[in-house]
Amino acid sequence: MVSDQGPVVESALLRSELIRLRKEKGMTQEQVAAALEWSPSKLIRVEGGKNAITRTDLQALLMVYGVTSESRQERLQALARGARATAWWDAYKGQVSDVFLSFIGYASGASYIRHFHNTIVPGLLQTREYAEYFVTGRASEMVRARAVRLRLQRQEEMAKRENPPRQYYILDEAVIRRHVGVKTDPGIMPRQLTSIADQAEQRDELTVRVIPFSAGAHLGVYGPFTLLEFDGGLGDVLYMEGMMGPSALMTGDDERIADFRDDFETLLEEALPQEESIALMRQVAEELMN
Structure with missing residues (x-):
C-alpha cells in the first residue's frame, strides 16, 4: 500500500x-x-x-x-x-515560484522535517494573524490573501496525513524577540509564541528549540534552511530560502546536503533543550504583553 x-x-x-x-x-x-x-x-x-x-x-x-x-x-x-494524481498545490502554479512549489511537494511527503530560521517563525508554525502581517506591503489584496491561504493550507494538509512527519525546528532568539505587529496589534507576537509553546508541549512529533543570544555567533547567521528525509529509500532534500538571493532546492548527491546535515547538528549543540526553549518563549510572550 x-x-x-x-x-x-x-x-x-x-x-x-x-x-x-x-x-x-x-x-x-x-x-x-x-x-x-x-x-x-x-x-x-x-x-x-x-x-x-x-x-x-x-x-x-x-x-x-x-x-x-x-x-x-x-x-x-x-x-x-x-x-x-493532482496535487493540492497545483492550484498555486504561476502564482508562486516553481522552486517553492517543488519544495512544498517534497515537504508534503517527508517523514522528517528539520528546519532552522534566524529571522521569522517558520511557515508551518505561523498563526493566521502572524502570516497576514508578513504578507502586507505593496502586493495587491488578492495576492496577499493567496499567500496567507497557501501557508495555512500547508499546515492543514500536513495535519491530514495518517503518519505526520517528525518536525524539528531550531530558532534563533531573534525570531522570538522581534515584536511582530507591535505598531498595529501588540498581541500578535505573544499569541504566536504561545501557540508554538502549546503545540510543542502537546504534539509528540514536534520539537522546537531556541539558540539564545548568549551562544554568540553561530552557523545559522548565513540564513534559513530546511532538510527533508523520506521513507522508502529516497535521498534527502535541502531547501535554502532566498534571503540574499534566489531560493534553491538540492536533491540527490549534492554535497551541500551533507554539509547542512552537519550544520544542523552543530546548531543543536548551541540550542537550549526543548523544555527551556518553551519556558523562554512563554517568558518572552509575557514580556511583550507588558
Whole structure:
C-alpha cells in the first residue's frame, strides 16, 4: 500500500526504483529502449520525471527488469498512480515560484522535517494573524490573501496525513524577540509564541528549540534552511530560502546536503533543550504583553 506522501515524492520514489532496477540488470537506457522498441528519449524523460508513465509502459519495463512478484508490481503501479494524481498545490502554479512549489511537494511527503530560521517563525508554525502581517506591503489584496491561504493550507494538509512527519525546528532568539505587529496589534507576537509553546508541549512529533543570544555567533547567521528525509529509500532534500538571493532546492548527491546535515547538528549543540526553549518563549510572550 502506498503512503500519503503525495505525487512529488511518489514520483521520485518510483523513478529511483526504476533506475535501481535497470542498473541491477546491468542495462543502459539505450539497451532498455531498444528492448521495448522505445526511443531512448522516452526512457530518459520517464527516469528524469519529465513524463508520467502509463500502467502498460510500467508493466513492460518491469518485465524487462525481471520483476515478476505480483505484490512488487502492484506496489510500483500504486506509486505510478500516486505520481499521476493532482496535487493540492497545483492550484498555486504561476502564482508562486516553481522552486517553492517543488519544495512544498517534497515537504508534503517527508517523514522528517528539520528546519532552522534566524529571522521569522517558520511557515508551518505561523498563526493566521502572524502570516497576514508578513504578507502586507505593496502586493495587491488578492495576492496577499493567496499567500496567507497557501501557508495555512500547508499546515492543514500536513495535519491530514495518517503518519505526520517528525518536525524539528531550531530558532534563533531573534525570531522570538522581534515584536511582530507591535505598531498595529501588540498581541500578535505573544499569541504566536504561545501557540508554538502549546503545540510543542502537546504534539509528540514536534520539537522546537531556541539558540539564545548568549551562544554568540553561530552557523545559522548565513540564513534559513530546511532538510527533508523520506521513507522508502529516497535521498534527502535541502531547501535554502532566498534571503540574499534566489531560493534553491538540492536533491540527490549534492554535497551541500551533507554539509547542512552537519550544520544542523552543530546548531543543536548551541540550542537550549526543548523544555527551556518553551519556558523562554512563554517568558518572552509575557514580556511583550507588558
